[in-house]
Amino acid sequence: MRVNITLEHKESGERLYLTQKSKRNTPDRLELRKYSPKLRKHVTFKEVK
Structure with missing residues (x-):
């Protein structure tokens, strides 16, 4: 089963990539x-979730 996830950079707080x-x-x-x-x-x- 494939799930969608979000990628985050911890220092800058950016959540750019899905x-x-x-x-x-x-x-x-x-x-x-x-x-x-x-x-x-x-x-x-x-x-991240």
Whole structure:
């Protein structure tokens, strides 16, 4: 089953990216390196509910 998730950067509080993941294959929280326009560099975004 695929679910929609929101990715957030903790320091800047940005919630820019929406993506999907499979709960069966990745049950823990997802972390992806994405571009932050506010900081103008790539940073780690983590999954929030």
